[in-house]
Amino acid sequence: DIQMTQSPSTLSASVGDRVTITCRASQSISIWLAWFQLKPGKAPKLLIYKASSLESGVPSRFSGSGSGTEFTLTISSLQPDDFATYYCQHFNNYPWTFGQGTKVEIK
Amino acid sequence: QITLKESGPTLVKPTQTLTLTCTFSGFSLSTSGVGVAWIRQPPGKALEWLALIYWDDDKYYNPSLKTRLTITKDTSKNQVVLTMTNMDPVDTATYYCAHRLVAMALDYWGQGTLVTVSS
Numbered sequence: 001d002i003q004m005t006q007s008p009s010t011l012s013a014s015v016g017d018r019v020t021i022t023c024r025a026s027q028s029i030s031i032w033l034a035w036f037q038l039k040p041g042k043a044p045k046l047l048i049y050k051a052s053s054l055e056s057g058v059p060s061r062f063s064g065s066g067s068g069t070e071f072t073l074t075i076s077s078l079q080p081d082d083f084a085t086y087y088c089q090h091f092n093n094y095p096w097t098f099g100q101g102t103k104v105e106i107k
Numbered sequence: 108q109i110t111l112k113e114s115g116p117t118l119v120k121p122t123q124t125l126t127l128t129c130t131f132s133g134f135s136l137s138t139s140g141v142g143v144a145w146i147r148q149p150p151g152k153a154l155e156w157l158a159l160i161y162w163d164d165d166k167y168y169n170p171s172l173k174t175r176l177t178i179t180k181d182t183s184k185n186q187v188v189l190t191m192t193n194m195d196p197v198d199t200a201t202y203y204c205a206h207r208l209v210a211m212a213l214d215y216w217g218q219g220t221l222v223t224v225s226s
Contacts, residue, residue: 001170034212034213036154036213038148038154041218042218043203043215043216043218043219044154044203044205044213044216045216046212046213046214046215046216049211049212049214050211050212055212055214087153087154089154089156089213091212094159094167095156095167095168095169095170095171096144096156096159097156098153098154098155098156099153100153101153101154
């Protein structure tokens with residue numbers, strides 16, 4: 001199985017900050033990576049697919065980059081609605097696996 | 108507009124079999140390329156992919172749970188059913204279903220249903 005390692009596990013930031021979350025795959029997954037935002041009691045939301053493609057309706061302050069084994073999710077200017085937990089997930093082959101999550105907290 | 112909703116028991120006893128239903132609208136599981144997956148999240152832990160079924164009845168399972176899982180579809184009812192046998196307290200989690208197209212990410216998710224395993 002491909003292991004996905006996210007860092008940091010927790011991130012404290014202020015509104016307006018630039019935030020970067022890293023996801024590393026244990027082997028190459030090309031661009032087959034997605035980023036999700038989770039909030040308690042709500043359906044998970046797809047933000048980025050194929051490493052860098054912005055899902056329709058997602059604000060442009062979210063961006064993704066990377067290929068192979070190293071990926072990043074960047075929020076260019078953190079907004080109050082962005083305090084949540086973020087997960088990366090590979091869909092290169094089965095079984096799909098997720099990172100451990102990054103909780104973005106208010107500083 | 109694509110929507111998915113999970114349903115099933117909120118409480119099951121250890122050793123029992125869990126049956127969850129994903130009822131969806133806005134797409135058909137008879138359309139080429141369409142799939143529905145199940146994912147779970149134990150309290151305070153990460154997401155875990157469980158199973159996936161495609162329009163052509165192709166099925167994929169997480170190897171760590173494969174012996175306990177069965178995924179089926181009822182195209183006429185717009186439903187996907189997941190059964191998990193021999194439930195254990197460690198299976199306590201919020202269970203989600205989600206839509207995907209082949210070679211794309213899980214783009215629409217249900218809100219999830221919390222299943223507690225306890226005697």
